[in-house]
Amino acid sequence: GSVPDPIVTQMTLELKKQGIKVGGWLPAKRYTELPVIDEGDYVVGINPFLSRTATTLMRRRKCKLIGAPFPIGPDGTRAWLEKICSVFGVEPQGLEEREAKIWDSLEDYLAIIRGKSVFFMGDNLLEISLARFLVRCGMTVPEIGIPYMDKRYQAAELALLEKTCLEMGAPLPKILEKPDNYNQIQRIKDIQPDLVITGMAHANPLEARGINTKWSVEFTFAQIHGFSNARDILELVTRPLRRNNSLRDLGWDKLVKEEATV
Numbered sequence: 001g002s003v004p005d006p007i008v009t010q011m012t013l014e015l016k017k018q019g020i021k022v023g024g025w026l027p028a029k030r031y032t033e034l035p036v037i038d039e040g041d042y043v044v045g046i047n048p049f050l051s052r053t054a055t056t057l058m059r060r061r062k063c064k065l066i067g068a069p070f071p072i073g074p075d076g077t078r079a080w081l082e083k084i085c086s087v088f089g090v091e092p093q094g095l096e097e098r099e100a101k102i103w104d105s106l107e108d109y110l111a112i113i114r115g116k117s118v119f120f121m122g123d124n125l126l127e128i129s130l131a132r133f134l135v136r137c138g139m140t141v142p143e144i145g146i147p148y149m150d151k152r153y154q155a156a157e158l159a160l161l162e163k164t165c166l167e168m169g170a171p172l173p174k175i176l177e178k179p180d181n182y183n184q185i186q187r188i189k190d191i192q193p194d195l196v197i198t199g200m201a202h203a204n205p206l207e208a209r210g211i212n213t214k215w216s217v218e219f220t221f222a223q224i225h226g227f228s229n230a231r232d233i234l235e236l237v238t239r240p241l242r243r244n245n246s247l248r249d250l251g252w253d254k255l256v257k258e259e260a261t262v
Helices: 005-017 051-060 073-087 095-105 107-113 127-136 155-168 181-191 200-208 217-221 230-249
Strands: 042-044 064-066 118-120 143-146 174-177 195-198 213-215
Touching (some): 073 095, 073 230, 118 127, 127 143, 181 200, 200 213, 213 230
Parallel strands (some): 118 143, 118 195, 143 174
């Protein structure tokens, strides 16, 4: 997957701690660093939108795909590492403690979003992974819109989403592929979620109707993979909610979205 250098370094080190050496990243930062991929090599995806790349590697290069959840959020990162370890017959060390430590450090953000709802309109294929992480954070997700769903490539992520919802006692989200945006907006009006993660085109119209929004494209360009970057995801998710709280504290109630009567 195409990820920034710090992510490459972090994830390579995480696997090195478990005694697993990464042969290379595709694409690499430099052409000369592109890995040689031979028949029987193991490959694993780091982003949910790489299903065609995975299929090509399996068909043309006869690689073996490790079907793991994606390393987004502490829960996803742990599951990703554990799945890779299981394929190589390695007993993972210290991942449970590492994940627990990260969750403890996120408590200031979790207090803001716990019990709130988030609606995904669908834009960049990161929706399932982000929804799973936010359910683990204590949010509810009434609906996940997604432009395209490869159920084989995302099978492990879908299974982890279902498991997370059961463990958290949250309802399983309704997943819609290529959703009709007009109908979605009607459902948003009925549900009145605390936050909608959407493409830029729908953000301003929803804000005008008193709905908090966050641009989905920000998650595409932010560093969201690995244990330490979970804080960055929650920084983005909570920003609209924190902004409204700040406006209310300043006494600018007319600017707070809840007061809008459009």
